[in-house]
Amino acid sequence: MGALALAIPIILHLLHDRPKNKQEFGSLMFLDKTKPPVDRKRRPSHLLLLLLRCLALLLLAFVFARPFVTVDDPADAAQRDRQWITVLLDRSASMQRGDLWEQAKAKVQATLDQLGPGDRFSLIAFDDSTEPLAEVKSWLGSRSEAEVNVPLERLAKPGFGGSNLGQALVLAGESIEGDEPVADELGADEQPLARREIIVISDLQKGSRLGDVQGYEWPTGIKVTLEQIGEDDQGNAGIEQVASRVPWATAEAAPSFRISNSANGIGDELEFLAHTATGETLSQTVHVPPGRSRVVELPGEWARKSVDRLAIRGDVAEFDNQFHFAQNRQQTVHIVYIGQDKPNDAEGSLFYLASAFQQSTTLDFQVEAVSGKSSGPLPEADLYVIGDTVDDPLAQALGQAIEDGATALMVVQSPGQAANLGQWLGVDGVVIRDIASRDYALLESLKLDHPVLAVFRDARFSDFTNLHFWKHREL
Incomplete structure (x- = not known):
């Protein structure tokens, strides 16, 4: 812009070139009016003066530009400002969409390219939990880059957890604040950390939790940079089981599932699928408007079949469209009581044993009573409850079952049971x-x-x- 000002003295120099002599004349009434001729060959005079004026303006523009010249000093290059870069890599379930994971790893590599000798680098992966992957206290170029790439490549793909970004930020902030060396701890050739930055590489889904940051006093001087990858322009739908107090195994109950459709979903019609262990696929259409969710109860005919996987179909991102589970089945627990008690005797142990083990939706207790004086074979059981003295050969059979790993509970009701206890423990003198x-x-x-x-x-x-x-x- 200063050089454009050179046109000013040239224009003024040309305009200043006017006739110097004046000639007085009596009357102009007998002369015809004519336009003054245009001299296209007008040339500036006093060229030395014009040149000095242009040089003066150039010098003035040069002064206002304040030019300076830097000279690289090898000694100064060795004393460059050090930086501590911490990368928080999102490995939650939403990172399974498309090529987001490959984009995230490429972002990490781009960050590694910005590091110089002596810099510090930390790599932390997070979802519901936080896991430090790599820590380099002094960057050594390709050697340090290989050290970081080993755990990064070991993390082949994201998991199925949620995203707790707040917890990861607090952990990174506390790590930087607590591990930064003070001036007295620095070596002779070691420079203090001039820059401390946390780079978050994530798709920044709305479900990411930030509650831990709200009550945390952020350390001074630590900068946070968000590197968002991917554009969620096609929406997503997901399925999750609704908590219920009634177990599935009850005859009348069936589990319920919440199907959610994101606000930018491509439509409101989804297909609810059930895959059985025999390979059969059951289907039902569910309408869920974008931005809403709907609770769907598993149809009764589905619940009566051996369903091992549920799914939804109709959205673009399929990473969270599957729900795997194992149906609760009643397990039979066989309990054998050995004693002389009557089932209806409120003073006996058998009465309270039968009352304690009540049938539930997942466990079916079957209590069988056997006399301690019985000469028949010992029934198989998951638990033996001994409430009286046991005679041979039943005592020998019970001792062999205990030695083979059976579980037995002995209710000591008389000193006469000492002989049985010593027999089963393999010791003498039990009193x-x-x-x-x-x-x-x-x-x-x-x-x-x-x-x-x-x-x-x-x-x-x-x-x-x-x-x-x-x-x-x-x-």
Whole structure:
């Protein structure tokens, strides 16, 4: 722009070239009016003066431009500002769409190309959880790049988890803030970190959770850059099971599923499919407007079949269109009680045993009573409950079953059961004594990590201080 000002002195120089002599004349009434001739060959005079004026304007433009010349100094290049780049790579289920995962990995490679000697780099993958993949404290070019690419290639594809971006950001921020060296810890040739940046590579779906960031005081000087990949212009539909208090195995109940259609969905008609274990495919049309969801109950005829996979069809992204599950089936648990109790005797153990094991939607308990004096074969069972003395040959058969891994629960009701206990444990001198005291006794310790007592681990049920025993048996 300053050079364009050179036209000003040239124009002024030409306009200033006017006739210098004036001649007085009496009257012009006898002269005809004519236009002054145009001199196309007018040439500027005083060329030296014109040149000086142009040089003065050029010098003025040069001064206002404030030019400077830099000279690269090898010593200064070695002392370049260091940076710490942390990449948060989204590996949630939505990254399975199209070629988003390949685009994300290409973004990581582009970030690696920006690193210089001495820079620090961290790679963290996140979905519902956060996993550090690589950490390079001083970048060494291709050697460090290969170190990062090994765990990156091992992460072949995204999983099926959600996206908790807030948790990943907090983890990265705390890691940078807590691990950054202070000035006293730097080496003689090591420069402080002049730039700290977190780069988020994600498709930035709306379902990503950011709650952890809201209550977190963000560290000063850490910049966050969002690298969004992919354009969700064709919408997506998904399926998930609705939580229910009624198990599927009950005769009248059937599971329900929520089918959601994104706001930019391509249509409102979806196909709800059920694939059975025999290869049969059942189908039903479901209308879900874009931006809405609908709860669909599994049809009764489907629930009665061995369905092992549900699906929806009708959207572009198919990564979340499948729902795999195993139907709950009732399991039969056979319990054998060995004793002399009558089923209707409210004072006996058999009565309470039958009451304790109630049939449920997933477990069918079958309680069978066998006399301890029986000479017949020992029935097969998942659990043996021994409430009285057992005579041979039943005692020998029960001992062999216990040795083979059967589960037995012995309810000690008389000192006479000591002989059976010693026989099954393979020890001599087992004695059971009845203890009676004037004051009550308490339970001293319980192994709540044992499977039998695991149900009492909850703090609501683990307080046994109100249980007082005036009579007990000592083993």
